[in-house]
Amino acid sequence: MREELLREVEQFLYREARLLDERRFHEWLELFTDDVRYWMVGRTTRYPTASKAITTMNRHRHRETDVASDDGDLAILDETKATLGGRIARLDTGMAWAEDPPSRTRHIIANIEVEPGDSASELNVYSNFVVYRNRSESEQDFYVGARQDTLRNVDGGWKIARRKLVLDQNVLLAKNVSIFF
Amino acid sequence: MIFATFDPEAPPLPEYLGEMTWYLDAFFDRREGGIEVIGGMHRWVMPCNWKFPAENFGGDAYHVQWTHLSAIKTSFSTGVVTKPNATGTMVSPGQGHIVICVGPTDVGDPPVPEILAYEREIRPEVEKRLGSRLGLVNPIVGTVFPNFSMLRATSRTFRVWQPRGPDKTEVWSWFYVDKAAPPEIKEAVRVAGVRGFSPSGTFEQDDMDNWQECTRTCRGVVSRRLSLNTAMGLGHERYDEDLKAWASDFRISESNHRQFYRRWAQLMAAESWAKV
Numbered sequence: 461m462r463e464e465l466l467r468e469v470e471q472f473l474y475r476e477a478r479l480l481d482e483r484r485f486h487e488w489l490e491l492f493t494d495d496v497r498y499w500m501v502g503r504t505t506r507y508p509t510a511s512k513a514i515t516t517m518n519r520h521r522h523r524e525t526d527v528a529s530d531d532g533d534l535a536i537l538d539e540t541k542a543t544l545g546g547r548i549a550r551l552d553t554g555m556a557w558a559e560d561p562p563s564r565t566r567h568i569i570a571n572i573e574v575e576p577g578d579s580a581s582e583l584n585v586y587s588n589f590v591v592y593r594n595r596s597e598s599e600q601d602f603y604v605g606a607r608q609d610t611l612r613n614v615d616g617g618w619k620i621a622r623r624k625l626v627l628d629q630n631v632l633l634a635k636n637v638s639i640f641f
Numbered sequence: 642m643i644f645a646t647f648d649p650e651a652p653p654l655p656e657y658l659g660e661m662t663w664y665l666d667a668f669f670d671r672r673e674g675g676i677e678v679i680g681g682m683h684r685w686v687m688p689c690n691w692k693f694p695a696e697n698f699g700g701d702a703y704h705v706q707w708t709h710l711s712a713i714k715t716s717f718s719t720g721v722v723t724k725p726n727a728t729g730t731m732v733s734p735g736q737g738h739i740v741i742c743v744g745p746t747d748v749g750d751p752p753v754p755e756i757l758a759y760e761r762e763i764r765p766e767v768e769k770r771l772g773s774r775l776g777l778v779n780p781i782v783g784t785v786f787p788n789f790s791m792l793r794a795t796s797r798t799f800r801v802w803q804p805r806g807p808d809k810t811e812v813w814s815w816f817y818v819d820k821a822a823p824p825e826i827k828e829a830v831r832v833a834g835v836r837g838f839s840p841s842g843t844f845e846q847d848d849m850d851n852w853q854e855c856t857r858t859c860r861g862v863v864s865r866r867l868s869l870n871t872a873m874g875l876g877h878e879r880y881d882e883d884l885k886a887w888a889s890d891f892r893i894s895e896s897n898h899r900q901f902y903r904r905w906a907q908l909m910a911a912e913s914w915a916k917v
C-alpha cells in the first residue's frame with residue numbers, strides 16, 4: 461500500500477472525526493455513499509470453547525464468538541443513509557432532548573490499517589476509536605471499540621460505503637447512544 | 642416467557658395477573674403460535690429510579706407529543722402520520738397492572754407501511770383470538786406490576802426494569818415478533834426496534850433523559866418536602882364491566898399512575914401477603 465494513500469485515508473478519518481466533534485452533522489452525512497450500511501453490533505459474554513464450563517457439556521452446540529451476527533440479531537445501531545439523515549433532522553427540530561443541551565464529544569481514531577477492497581475503487585479500512593462524551597455537569601462516558609469501514613472512491617474522493625462498529629461492552633454502561641461514531 | 646418468584650408466600654401467577662392475562666394476550670398471543678424473540682438483547686444502565694420507566698410505560702400517554710415530537714416528525718416512514726385526535730383510555734385490571742390503550746380504530750403499530758399492511762391482513766385472526774374486547778380498546782403499551790413492561794406501538798419490545806439501587810436501573814430489553822409472521826416483517830420489526838426503542842432509539846433516548854432528570858429533581862431538598870401530584874383526571878375514572886378493568890374517561894389522565902402507586906404503597910406497608 462502506498463504511503464501517500466495511507467496518509468490520505470488517515471486524513472479523511474481525522475477530518476471526519478473533527479466534523480463530528482464540531483457537530484457539523486450535515487457535512488458528515490455527505491461522507492457516506494447512498495447505499496451505506498452503518499451499524500453497531502451487540503456483544504455478549506461467552507465462555508471460550510476450551511472452558512471447563514463448556515467441555516463438560518455439548519461443545520458443538522456452543523457459539524464462542526461474543527459479537528452478534530451481522531444479520532438478524534439485535535444491533536445497537538443499524539442505519540441507512542436515510543435513517544442517519546433522519547437522526548440528524550431530529551437533532552435539528554429543537555426538541556431532541558437527549559442532545560439538548562448537546563454532548564461534548566472527542567473522537568480519537570487510531571490503529572488505522574488500509575487493505576485493498578473487493579473492487580479496484582474500494583479499500584477496507586480498520587481503525588479503533590475512543591470516544592469521550594461529556595454532557596451537562598457531570599455526565600461522562602467512554603465508548604471504545606473498533607471500526608471496519610469500506611471506503612469507495614467516488615469521483616476522485618473517498619466516501620464511506622460500509623461501517624461496522626464493534627463496541628467493547630456487553631451491558632452498555634452509558635445511558636444512551638445519542639452521538640455518532 | 643417464564644415468570645418466577647423467590648417468595649414462597651406469593652400468590653399463584655394466574656391470581657397475581659388476574660384480568661391482566663387478556664391484555665398480555667393482546668400483545669403476545671395475537672396469532673397461532675404466539676411470539677418469538679429476535680436474537681440477542683439490549684442491556685444498558687440508566688441513571689434513574691426503576692419506577693419512572695414502569696409508570697411511564699403503563700400510564701404516561703401525555704408525554705408523547707412533547708417528549709417524542711422530534712422522533713415522530715423525523716423517524717420511520719414519513720408517509721404515516723399519527724392521528725392527531727387519537728382517542729383511548731388508561732386501563733388497569735387491578736393489582737397495580739396498567740395498560741395504555743388507544744381507540745379501536747387508532748393506529749397501534751410501528752408506523753412502517755409493510756407492518757401496517759401486515760396488521761390489516763392478520764386482523765381477522767387477531768379479532769377471532771382476542772374476542773369482542775378488541776372492538777373497544779387497542780392496548781399498545783403497559784406494565785405488569787411492578788417492573789415488566791411491553792410495547793406494541795413504534796416498536797415491539799418487552800423489558801424488565803432491574804433496580805440497581807434507588808437511582809440506577811438496568812434495562813433488559815428484547816424484541817418480539819409473531820412466530821407466524823413472514824421474514825420481511827420480522828426484519829422490519831427488528832430495525833424498527835433498533836431505531837426507535839433501544840439505547841440509540843430515536844424515541845427512547847429522550848425518555849431516558851426525562852427519567853434521569855425526574856430522579857434528580859426528586860432528590861432536591863425542596864421537592865422532598867412536597868408530595869408528588871398525580872391528580873390528573875381525578876374523578877374521571879370508573880370500573881368498566883366490558884373491559885373488566887378500571888378505565889379513565891380520557892386518554893390524558895393519571896388514573897393508571899394512581900393504580901400503580903396505590904398498589905406499591907399497599908405492598909410496601911404490608912407485613913406479608915396474607916395482610917395485603
Ligand SMILES: [Fe+2]
Pocket residue numbers: 704705708709844848
Ligand atoms: Fe416515551
